Amino acid sequence: MSNPAPTGLAVxxxxxxxxxxxxxxxxxxxxxxGGALVLRGPNGAGKSSLLRVLAGFIPPSAGTVRWKGEDxxxxxxAHRAVLHYVGHLDPLKPVLSAAENLTALARLMGGQILVVExxxxxxxxxxxxxxxxxxxxxxxxxxxxxxxxATPRPLWLLDEPTVALDARATAELEQxxxxxxxxxxxxxxxxxxxxxxxxxxxxxxxxxRRRAA
Amino acid sequence: MSAFxxxxxxxxxxxxxxxxxxxxxxxxxxxxxxxFPFAVGADPATLRGVAPGVxxxxxxxxxxLSLDRLFQADFEDGSLDVLALSPLPLFMTVLAKVLAHWxxxxxxxxxxxxxxxxxxxxxxxxxxVLLGAALLGTPALSLIGAIGAALTAGVRRGxxxxxxxVLPLYIPTLIxxxxxxxxxxxGLPVAEPLMLLASLTLMALxxxxxxxxxxxxxxxG
Numbered sequence: 146m147s148n149p150a151p152t153g154l155a156v157x158x159x160x161x162x163x164x165x166x167x168x169x170x171x172x173x174x175x176x177x178x179g180g181a182l183v184l185r186g187p188n189g190a191g192k193s194s195l196l197r198v199l200a201g202f203i204p205p206s207a208g209t210v211r212w213k214g215e216d217x218x219x220x221x222x223a224h225r226a227v228l229h230y231v232g233h234l235d236p237l238k239p240v241l242s243a244a245e246n247l248t249a250l251a252r253l254m255g256g257q258i259l260v261v262e263x264x265x266x267x268x269x270x271x272x273x274x275x276x277x278x279x280x281x282x283x284x285x286x287x288x289x290x291x292x293x294x295a296t297p298r299p300l301w302l303l304d305e306p307t308v309a310l311d312a313r314a315t316a317e318l319e320q321x322x323x324x325x326x327x328x329x330x331x332x333x334x335x336x337x338x339x340x341x342x343x344x345x346x347x348x349x350x351x352x353x354r355r356r357a358a
Numbered sequence: 359m360s361a362f363x364x365x366x367x368x369x370x371x372x373x374x375x376x377x378x379x380x381x382x383x384x385x386x387x388x389x390x391x392x393x394f395p396f397a398v399g400a401d402p403a404t405l406r407g408v409a410p411g412v413x414x415x416x417x418x419x420x421x422x423l424s425l426d427r428l429f430q431a432d433f434e435d436g437s438l439d440v441l442a443l444s445p446l447p448l449f450m451t452v453l454a455k456v457l458a459h460w461x462x463x464x465x466x467x468x469x470x471x472x473x474x475x476x477x478x479x480x481x482x483x484x485x486x487v488l489l490g491a492a493l494l495g496t497p498a499l500s501l502i503g504a505i506g507a508a509l510t511a512g513v514r515r516g517x518x519x520x521x522x523x524v525l526p527l528y529i530p531t532l533i534x535x536x537x538x539x540x541x542x543x544x545g546l547p548v549a550e551p552l553m554l555l556a557s558l559t560l561m562a563l564x565x566x567x568x569x570x571x572x573x574x575x576x577x578x579g
Contacts, residue, residue: 234436
């Protein structure tokens with residue numbers, strides 16, 4: 146089944162349980178370096194839960210997630226250093242400026258820090274000294290996504306990344322994802338609405354009905 | 359290590375921009391202590407007797423005031439996810455946040471302690487020991503408080519639970535903090551309670567970050 150030298154993400158027979166409720170079970174999918182996965186399914190199908198399992202925030206109830214052949218449960222510290230997780234919330238502090246927010250977030254992630262490039266990439270360089278409480282929802286979203294540029298990491302887990310983005314910013318995000326994949330990165334995105342990720346494998350999550358494992 | 363100081367700087371910057379955290383804690387500390395002369399009477403001898411206890415209880419309450427937001431704010435805006443993905447182990451992130459909390463709340467309380475001592479007629483000879491005991495003891499208040507704050511980070515209106523969880527754990531620090539201050543006021547040897555106070559803080563330094571990190575991991579799930 147698995148390749149001799151896995152270069153990306155491999156999910157094998159994965160199940161997730163929240164309380165008594167089985168969110169999904171027997172899920173297998175994967176993406177090698179440069180690949181992408183798009184998660185689809187109705188509300189509550191478990192797209193966000195799957196992303197949080199892939200990030201290592203929720204332990205799976207069964208099955209494995211491997212990154213470059215290593216089970217992420219074996220060394221959670223190493224796994225969390227390879228990935229970016231963009232959830233529903235924008236982790237921004239209203240009292241800090243755009244640049245201060247991004248610098249603080251980038252410093253938390255460690256490694257190379259490219260704050261100016263990140264702001265320019267999303268067309269928000271002119272907002273750099275404005276406190277975030279004055280930014281619109283779309284501008285906050287762009288600032289949140291700018292994290293992806295500010296500290297390069299190979300695995301991106303994106304939960305509805307296009308919410309509140311306008312057409313231009315969505316196109317910019319598509320370009321960013323394409324560039325990231327061209328450089329050997331892997332993207333997993335949960336999305337309902339139009340974002341073009343060419344050549345991505347689609348993972349359909351069925352929702353409440355338990356699938357045959 | 360730069361990620362550690364990154365967390366400290368971030369929290370200090372947020373506290374500075376929001377303003378008032380230190381002033382609020384110190385104001386609360388002084389006002390609570392100033393209530394006691396009205397409650398127990400302004401007789402100098404009575405005040406002198408209760409001063410060590412009142413100073414420490416007021417400091418505990420003032421520390422509690424700001425604890426509920428220690429992790430909750432980061433939980434609510436998704437920052438906790440980012441903190442959890444830092445190359446820094448989560449317990450070090452907790453330690454960095456606790457250090458920032460102590461600098462914003464604990465240190466101003468230490469500095470304000472002599473003022474409260476004067477209000478309550480604490481003998482002047484006890485002031486150096488009061489300062490020393492406060493310096494040794496207040497870090498334990500921030501550290502132990504972090505456990506309560508982490509346990510309630512993901513709980514709606516969890517802030518009201520923090521005092522219930524944390525105040526009982528503050529009792530040992532309270533006992534030896536008061537013991538050192540009272541011994542100094544009575545001219546008795548203070549080395550023993552001070553060393554016990556320091557050992558409590560060291561113990562909290564070992565236990566609290568790991569316990570808080572475990573609690574935060576539950577909030578992530």
